[in-house]
Amino acid sequence: MITETPMMRQYNEIKKQHKDALLFFRMGDFYELFFEDAKLASKVLGITLTARSKGESAVPMAGVPHHAAESYIRRLIKAGQKVAICDQLQDPDEAKGIVDRGVTRIITPGTVTEDTLLEDKSNNYLMAVLEAKDMMGLSWVDLSTGRFEVEDVQKERLFDEFARLNPSELLLPEETAKNNTSFMERIHAECDVMITFRPDWEFAGDTAYRILVEHFGTTSLEGFGCEDVGPALGAAGAVIQYLKETQRTSLKHIMRVQKYRLDNRVLMDKATQQSLELAQTIRTRDREGSLLGVIDQTKTPMGARLLREWVISPLRVSADIKYRQLGVKELFENSALRRELRDILGNIYDIERISTKVSCGRANARDLIGLKQSLSKLPALKEKLGFCITDILASLEQQLDVLEEVRILIGASIVPDPPPTIKEGGLIREGYDASLDELRYVSKNGKSWIANFQAEEIARSGINSLKVGYNKVFGYYIEVTNVHKDNIPQSYIRKQTLKNAERFITPELKDYETKVLTADERARDLEYDLFIQIREKVSVYTARLQRTSEAIAVLDVLATLANLAAENRYIMPEITDDLELKIIDGRHPVLDRRLGGESFVPNDIHLDGAQDKIMVITGPNMAGKSTYIRQVALLVLMGQMGSFIPAKEAVIGTVDRIFTRVGASDELSRGQSTFMVEMNETANILNNATERSLIILDEIGRGTSTFDGISIAWAITEYIYQHIRARTLFATHYHELTELALLFPGIRNFNIAVREWGDEIVFLRKIVDGGTDKSYGIHVARLAGIPKEVIQRARIILNNLETATLDVNGKPKFAPLKTEQEKKQPKQLKLFTSKQDMVTEEIKKLDISRMSPLEALNKLDELKKRLEGE
Incomplete structure (x- = not known):
């Protein structure tokens, strides 16, 4: 049976109120954890699990030093835990029994400020x-x-x-x-x-x-x-x-x-955000390799956070985009000013988060020094902005508050290089508070005061052998040998009698003793009180600090975009309210930087939004279809951020939403196959896109049979053209879709240029007019290391497929069964054999462009069954 001590009783009472958190229970210089909390913390943190008491009364226990608790808490928070901080609410020396304790804060993943x-x-x-x-x-x-x-x-x-x-x-x-x-x-x-x-x-x-x-x-x-x-x-x-x-x-x-405000934001669904790799890559989930990772040259944490917001949520209203654009343009054109501003910004700390820590009472002296140093840079920043002429930069100059009074207060009160803690002293400048200066003087100059006091007493009493001493029992004393006992001043108070001498005290010496013995402790307490007062004075300026940090963040992002444009040959796109999308020599913003501008092949796009609305892009694997269509989406997104873009010329008619259907993966936890995920994402596009949207499609229908896939892809393309009329780029291996351009004037065919020499091909990475009827998949398979025997067999099958040859029984000759065992196996239906052209014609006759997607799929299913019967 476990005997509950008063301290453990206190722990249990507090723990009952915080069952879902690990309770950090302050005991002296450690935070201790008990029972299941101790076991979990020991496992997550790798700290020793001990026990309080022994035998049946043993209580699992683990602890961390209070001065290093933050690093342990960080690891627990990253592991998805909550931590309740239970501190001592009174001085242990003043406690008559159990020290009062209470939870002063609960730290969770969503509430951290450190x-x-x-x-x-x-x-x-x-x-x-x-x-x-x-x-x-x-x-x-x-x-x-x-x-x-x-x-x-x-x-x-x-x-x-x-x-x-x-x-x-x-x-x-x-x-x-x-x-x-x-x-x-x-x-x-x-x-x-x-x-x-x-x-x-x-x-x-x-x-x-x-x-x-x-x-x-x-x-x-x-x-x-x-x-x-x-x-x-x-x-x-x-x-x-x-x-x-x-x-x-x-x-x-x-x-x-x-x-x-949703009405001024480009909306992007989850699939689009992920497939465009805006803030992190799909495979590694890392920032590096994403759009944000490539363009982030910000100098301040506030600017970096704002840039992420601009990337994830671009603007929709052309006037607001142009407002940003002009600021970028001015800094782009004035390289000296841009360089000077970025140099200043590089010396500014995270004012936004420091002001929060000040307001919440969690800032230390180093935070205040960081704030002071940042504020000292603002007059120069404001002066530089005073020369700017564009509206956005002029407004930032007005919003930028130098907060001179805060800088002066911190400079006059806090030492330049304070310690990290606020209760151990050494924070406050000399000369800021007279009482603190006196305590410090007493503490540091005790020996000289005693020497002066002793000299004065010798002169006053005439006793040359008089000396002032100290011990822990009696404190400071004046010692006079018995030889001179007749000359002892009447003001002396006898304290102790020795064999050959007497010891005395005086009121003055006693007062000094009180001062010197408690000077260090009183100085630390006073410094802490003074620091709290200073911090509270600074917290009054929180609103002004927040407004200033907002201005710094915007300036940082504008200067970053301007610098990015200057270093990488970006141009300012023309932003319009029309539906035209025209980009000449556009480059992928991520690959262009990673490969080097000279090695990346630029490409054009021109959809006028009236006649030309849909691009059907065919071409071989690995040639760059997916790169191209993502590139267009990223350039539009960057343009609507207010950024310049990597291109020679560009006109961007604003989009309200960007949709992508690129690649897919199973979501087995939700019971959804790859094809179901693909269809869900496609349905989202068809149900929510508008004429002003930009749609990026890559290989719709590849998750099912060829017959189903081409039927769905055909119907979707027609539906977008007839009902949504959105600007659309559709990369596909279904060469049959190129015939859509014969039916609809607003659909145009493009392909990735390829050059062939015997069995070798060269991908030119260039988008050119017209469709293609080859995918070069076997070539890609060879490059991937597929065995030569498989490659040779595949070429035979492909050749026979393309010529649609049949044997005497009307069966395909491209893959005859060779063994009796194979002949006994069920035969798989081959859909696009000699009837391929007929199938395409039958799809055209259905006129599925006038049907809803569900009606079209039902009709195509009926067609499939009829043709299979024939």
């Missing part, structure tokens, strides 16, 4: 989701920056927003887990996110509204433009309630809630 726990180039979002009929209410906050937003979205777009925002932690009503198991299964399957369930009442509209107005100190949300928000309002209330519960400190740096 630099070591965060990725400086990405936002760290805590998101809440509330379902309401056909809508989903979303609210997300980055606690480290104070950014707080809401959005109501259609249910089918929820996972697109997950992909865009990449939250670290998700808050859901408890009822969601009980009533929507399919939704929960999909989250677990597709999202790498910690899920925290909260009481349903926290998401209730009235409760949420009250929580929000109380937090902002307003009577309504009208000033934030959020009075008409739907279920997202409930999600926002749950976010604030959760932060109050976990942080237990000021949240005043969250100063506003904003409604995310």
Whole structure:
């Protein structure tokens, strides 16, 4: 039986309130964990698992030093754990019994603010989701920056927003887990996110509204433009309630809630974001190799985070795009100014996150010095911007607040190179506080004061042998030998009698003793109090610091895009409200940089949006079809960010959405095959694209039989042309689709140029007019190392397929059965043999362009059965 000590009783009571978190229980210089928490921490952190007591009373126990706790907490958070910090709330020396303890903060993946726990180039979002009929209410906050937003979205777009925002932690009503198991299964399957369930009442509209107005100190949300928000309002209330519960400190740096504007953003579904590799690559999930990884030359963390937002969520309104473009253009053309601005920006720290740490009471002295050093660069930055003429740069100059009073305060109060802790002293400058200076003087100059005091007492008493000493029992004393006892001043107070001498004290010596013995401790306490006061004074400027950091971020991104353009021969595309898409000598922004501009083959595109709407692109494997169509999407996206693009000339009629259907993989956890994933993504395009969208298709229909595949691909292309009329690039191996150009004037054929010499081919990587009837798949197979015997056999089969030869029994001769055992096996149906041309003609006769996709598929299925019967 385990005997519960008073300390363990205290631990158990606190642990009951935080069952879902690892409890870091402060005991002296360590944070200790007990029971299952200790076992889990030991496994994750690789620390020793010990025991408190022995035998049946043994309690599993593990600990980490409190001064190094942050590094251990970081590893636990990355492992998906929550950590409750239980600190000592009183000085152990003052405690009469058990030291008072309490949880001062709960750290979760979505609520971290420490630099070591965060990725400086990405936002760290805590998101809440509330379902309401056909809508989903979303609210997300980055606690480290104070950014707080809401959005109501259609249910089918929820996972697109997950992909865009990449939250670290998700808050859901408890009822969601009980009533929507399919939704929960999909989250677990597709999202790498910690899920925290909260009481349903926290998401209730009235409760949420009250929580929000109380937090902002307003009577309504009208000033934030959020009075008409739907279920997202409930999600926002749950976010604030959760932060109050976990942080237990000021949240005043969250100063506003904003409604995310969908009407001025290019929407991209999850599949598009992933296939275009905007922020990370598909295979490695790394930033390097993605569009963001290639173009990010930002100098500040704030700029890096903003650039990611611009990449993931480009603008839709042409006027807003041009507003950014002109700023990039001015910095592009003025290389000296661009260079000077970027040099200054390189010396600015993360003001946005430092101001949050200050506001939350978590900044140390080094944070304040970093803030001071950053602010010292702002006057020069503001002066340089004063020469700019474009509206966006002029507005940034106005928004940039140099905050001279903050810089002066920190400079006058904090030493240039302070220690990392704030309770050990050494933070405050000499001359800032007279009381602190006196304590430091007493502490550092004790010996000289004693020597002076002794000399004064000798002179006053005339006793040359008088000396001042010290011991731990009696403290400071004046010692006089018995020879001079008649000359002892009356003001002396006897303290101790020795064999040959007497020891005395005086009020002055006693006062000094009190000062010198406690000077160090009192100085440390005073420094801490002074630092807290200074930090609170700086926190008053949080709003101004946030506005300034926003201006710095925008300037950093504009200067980065200008520098990128200057270094890589980018041009400013013409942005219009027409539907024309024209790019001359366009280059893939990632491959162009990685391969080198001279070795990458540029290509053109011209869809006028009126007549020419669809490009059907055929050509061999490995020739560059997929690269080309992705390139076009990325160049349009960059243009609508406000960036210059790698091309010789460009006109971009703005797009409202970008869709890609490129590649596919099984989603076995959801019971979906490769082909089902392909069809789901295609259905999303057909149901949501508009005439202003850009559609990128790669190999539609390859996940099923050839007959089904070509039928679906044909029907989809016709449907896009007839009903959606969106600008579309379709890369395909189905050469039959080239005949669409004979039926519809707005569909044009293109192919990747190839040169042949015997069995060898050379991919020229150039898009040219016209279709092709070869895929060169066997050539690619040979390059991949397929055995020579297989390659030779494949060539025979391909030759017979292409000539559609039949034997005397009307059976295909390209793969005759050779063994009796093989003859007994079921024969596989061969669809495109000598009837191939007839099949194409039959598809044309159906006129499936006038049908819905479902009707078209039914008709094609009927045709398939009829032809198979014939």
